[in-house]
């Protein structure tokens with residue numbers, strides 16, 4: 353073959369490269385195969401790379417190319433990592449650190465906007481009996497069911513299985529059934545509780561239902577100057593919101609749990 357150059361794949365839109373019609377394929381894998389067999393370089397580009405790709409880059413299995421400057425030459429943001437274990441030790445049981453709370457407060461006073469990212473939707477992400485250890489799982493997939501407060505249901509995020517909410521353990525009959533873990537619905541409730549006067553908007557699969565609703569939510573956030581946008585990975589794309597001066601990644605280390 354002639355005229356082969358570099359193949360560039362935008363990892364950020366990786367999911368859109370996966371075909372769900374027959375023949376099923378993953379465009380990234382196909383690109384990798386084609387590049388390897390034709391001996392041409394493959395560039396995986398992303399602001400939010402796949403953790404597997406990033407690990408390979410860090411462990412030098414593949415070469416890491418970094419953009420150290422922004423296109424518009426503005427400064428890169430300051431990043432603070434806050435240890436929530438220390439927050440808990442000093443009496444803060446919230447998933448919002450003291451620093452993040454203060455910064456949100458400052459933004460509200462200055463009428464600047466904030467984005468909070470939490471990649472779990474629903475309200476509680478797992479349900480367990482404190483007496484016998486039973487956990488609510490999907491009968492089809494065997495993964496933890498998530499409590500959705502809006503519809504008052506337990507849902508499987510893989511196959512869509514739904515079941516009723518329960519407060520008595522189906523195994524041992526105990527009433528000590530507890531709802532743990534935080535999704536975007538619970539985070540929004542906590543933010544409303546913490547900042548009663550702040551306006552919030554949530555963006556996750558549960559709020560993005562209609563066609564264009566994705567753009568509607570983002571448009572509303574921007575045009576109506578909503579104080580806080582709370583969302584799953586849908587909010588971490590390359591948006592341009594000049595009035596957003598703060599982004600909080602809530603319980604960031606939970607991204608490594610699977």
Ligand SMILES: [Zn+2]
Nearest residue numbers: 481484521524
């Ligand atoms: Zn039980």
Ligand SMILES: [Zn+2]
Nearest residue numbers: 490493508511
């Ligand atoms: Zn399931």
